[in-house]
Amino acid sequence: MTTKSNAQSVGEKQAQHPLDDLLRTDRIPHIWCPGCGIGTAFAATLTAIKDSGLDLEHTAMVSGIGCSGRGAGYAKLDSYHTTHGRAIPFATGLKLANPKLNVVVFSGDGDLFAIGGNHFIHAARRNMDLTVICVNNLTYGMTGGQVAATTPHLAKTTTTPVGNPESPFNLPLLAYASGATFIARWTIMHGRDMVESLTEALLHRGFSFVEILSPCPINYGRRNKERPLETLKLYEEKSIIKNKANPLEITMDAEKGIVLGNFHKESRPSCIESYDRTCRPDFLEQSS
16 A cells, blocks of 8 residues: 555656756746747757766856846756856856866857857857857847847847848858857757757867757747747748758748758867967877
């Protein structure tokens, strides 16, 4: 006969989430809005960290400011919630100070490509050994729904109430032009592909970049009369998986299609390896 205490312990075991060992459960529930996809992207990232087999004692997560930037605070890792747009230089400092660390940057499009855009291109150029995950919801979600570097042409935001007159960045193309050695894009509707891609990115030596498309139903969808299910339907019906696609053909358009996949991977000395080879002849003598 099962006692009440035994039944409770069985129930507690069944209720445990598979990512509990990587979550600061005391900070749950999270702040993300209903219909937002950041939680899906974050869960995929934690799953990939587990699947990759990385040493968690030598793994750190860094974020900037914004909705996605809250992710680092929920991860039960050495995590750093930095200032707006400065996640990548902070992560670069961590990696340079301790090259044995696995450093993951988890942040949003506004943080990484608007206020923090210059840091992105130079970290990619240097091939810093970082994994940069950008949750792209096409807007500054947390700070009020302002226009971002990724906001589509003619889309409405708080700062472009009649429509965005500018063209957005193509993030995979920008990453390729800057020198990133691993580049991918997925949507939150492509869970299994996303986890596999993130796992590969985490294990890649060099600058890895994964863009994850995610809806923002409050500060983007509401202003553009776009319901969350309509966005997810768009991701499902208009997505075209083209691994190794030409960077110039990586579109994100309702008419031309949303091109997804693992686009680029190459082996090139990382920033630290290049520094050691060029600036530290004593290092070469010791390693030979």
